[in-house]
Amino acid sequence: MDILETLKTLVGDSGFTSFFADGGWKNLIMIVISCVLLYLGIVKKFEPLLLVGIAFGCLLVNVSNFFDPSIGEYGLSSENALYHPELWSAFLDESSEFYHSYGHIMKEGGLLDILYIGVKTGLYPSLIFLGVGAMTDFGPLLSNPKSLLLGAAAQMGVFLAFFGAVCLGFEGNEAASIGIIGGADGPTAIFLTGKLAPDLLGPIAIAAYSYMALIPAIQPPLMRLLTTEKERSVKMEQTREVSKTEKIIFPIIVALFVILLLPSTAPLVGCLMLGNLWKVCGVTERLSDTVQNGLMNIVTVFLGISVGATTVAANFLNIKTLEIIILGVIAFGFSTVGGLLVGKLMYKLSGGKINPLIGSAGVSAVPMAARVAQKEGQKANPTNFLLMHAMGPNVAGVIGSAIAAGFLLAVFG
Numbered sequence: 001m002d003i004l005e006t007l008k009t010l011v012g013d014s015g016f017t018s019f020f021a022d023g024g025w026k027n028l029i030m031i032v033i034s035c036v037l038l039y040l041g042i043v044k045k046f047e048p049l050l051l052v053g054i055a056f057g058c059l060l061v062n063v064s065n066f067f068d069p070s071i072g073e074y075g076l077s078s079e080n081a082l083y084h085p086e087l088w089s090a091f092l093d094e095s096s097e098f099y100h101s102y103g104h105i106m107k108e109g110g111l112l113d114i115l116y117i118g119v120k121t122g123l124y125p126s127l128i129f130l131g132v133g134a135m136t137d138f139g140p141l142l143s144n145p146k147s148l149l150l151g152a153a154a155q156m157g158v159f160l161a162f163f164g165a166v167c168l169g170f171e172g173n174e175a176a177s178i179g180i181i182g183g184a185d186g187p188t189a190i191f192l193t194g195k196l197a198p199d200l201l202g203p204i205a206i207a208a209y210s211y212m213a214l215i216p217a218i219q220p221p222l223m224r225l226l227t228t229e230k231e232r233s234v235k236m237e238q239t240r241e242v243s244k245t246e247k248i249i250f251p252i253i254v255a256l257f258v259i260l261l262l263p264s265t266a267p268l269v270g271c272l273m274l275g276n277l278w279k280v281c282g283v284t285e286r287l288s289d290t291v292q293n294g295l296m297n298i299v300t301v302f303l304g305i306s307v308g309a310t311t312v313a314a315n316f317l318n319i320k321t322l323e324i325i326i327l328g329v330i331a332f333g334f335s336t337v338g339g340l341l342v343g344k345l346m347y348k349l350s351g352g353k354i355n356p357l358i359g360s361a362g363v364s365a366v367p368m369a370a371r372v373a374q375k376e377g378q379k380a381n382p383t384n385f386l387l388m389h390a391m392g393p394n395v396a397g398v399i400g401s402a403i404a405a406g407f408l409l410a411v412f413g
Contacts, residue, residue, distance in 0.1 A: 026314060027063070029317060030062040030311060033311075034311075040210075046213030047213040054305075054311075058202075058311040064081045082309065083113055084108070084110060087104065087105055091104070115306045118303070122191050122267050124299050125267075128300070130274060132275065133278075134292045138395055140388050150396060151396025151397040153339050154363045154397050155400050156335060156337070156338030158182040158183055161181065161331030162176055163175075165178045173196040173197050178331070181328040184363035185365070186209045187303075188268060190208075192409060202308075202316050203321040207325050212365045218336070219360050219369070220376055222333065222360070223336075223360055223373075226356075227343075227356050232377060232379075232380035233377075233380040234384075235381060235384055235385075237353070244280065244282070250276075251280070255270055258399070264413060269399070269402050335362070336363060339359035339360050339393065340360050355384075355386055355389070357377050357390070358390040360390075362397045364394070364398040370387055370390035
């Protein structure tokens with residue numbers, strides 16, 4: 001046995017040597033980025049339930065996928081990688097014999113390839129909507145139906161970012177996926193991007209969840225810029241109590257109307273409303289508890305790691321990623337502005353009875369956006385309590401973002 005030759009083989013097969021190959025520096029950069037994301041998730045608590053998983057998935061895929069010019073791009077992936085971009089390229093290539101072949105992915109793929117199937121099929125985002133529905137109280141929306149207008153107005157950023165992406169040269173399906181960041185709904189962004197532009201899933205998912213986590217930093221300056229001290233100090237009257245019958249009928253009616261109008265929304269809207277029906281009907285407490293807790297946690301684990309797997313260095317480190325990050329914050333900002341402007345209009349039409357701050361909660365980051373509106377309202381008037389009023393537009397935003405995604409999927413899918 002030649003010990004020196006054995007040691008040489010071990011060193012040559014080690015992933016550390018790949019850092020010194022052409023393109024290996026990109027993996028080093030992505031490993032640093034994954035560590036930064038872990039810091040933000042763990043120390044700064046930016047959407048930790050998903051960001052920690054996404055960051056660690058990014059770490060895993062970039063220590064197992066390397067550029068090897070002697071074999072070809074991702075030359076080591078066939079044996080060592082957890083995620084294989086080349087398999088998914090063949091999956092999406094209509095000229096390939098493996099076009100839309102999940103069987104080939106199951107046979108040749110690594111662990112993260114198999115988990116990613118749940119993203120590609122839309123399974124994980126839909127199951128998360130099931131849990132979100134079970135945790136959501138539509139009572140504030142039902143007690144003040146005008147909140148639907150604020151939820152709709154807050155989707156303005158989605159379409160402005162879409163047109164901005166088109167102007168920058170993105171294809172229609174890619175622009176649609178970028179625009180949905182403005183809805184401030186991570187699962188919706190993942191669902192739409194997984195269907196329309198899977199190559200962009202990594203940067204879009206990270207942008208979407210980063211901006212959701214940064215709501216307390218992004219929204220308040222816009223609130224103070226677009227509203228006056230007098231408007232922010234408005235105290236709103238207590239809303240009426242919603243009956244149990246109304247709460248039961250609401251998810252059924254919404255599912256029927258929205259899905260008939262836009263059949264492509266069925267996975268998201270259907271799961272959202274089923275989860276809510278389990279919550280309010282009073283006879284399925286065990287199911288409601290399961291989807292709120294056990295199922296939600298399991299799916300979050302798989303979703304986070306799978307999304308992180310798409311951040312392969314060669315796909316992530318490019319000018320498109322930077323453009324997506326910039327367009328994402330523009331989309332989110334304009335969505336907030338859209339809600340605030342309609343909130344100001346409602347303030348005028350109501351004779352000063354509606355606080356325009358609740359319009360900012362029309363983005364679907366539940367309940368964080370509503371809490372930010374509450375905090376800003378109390379700064380202007382310490383006796384103000386806007387949380388329940390802001391929850392109406394907030395949950396309307398969840399429905400609005402799902403409808404926006406369904407519309408874009410129907411057009412570009």
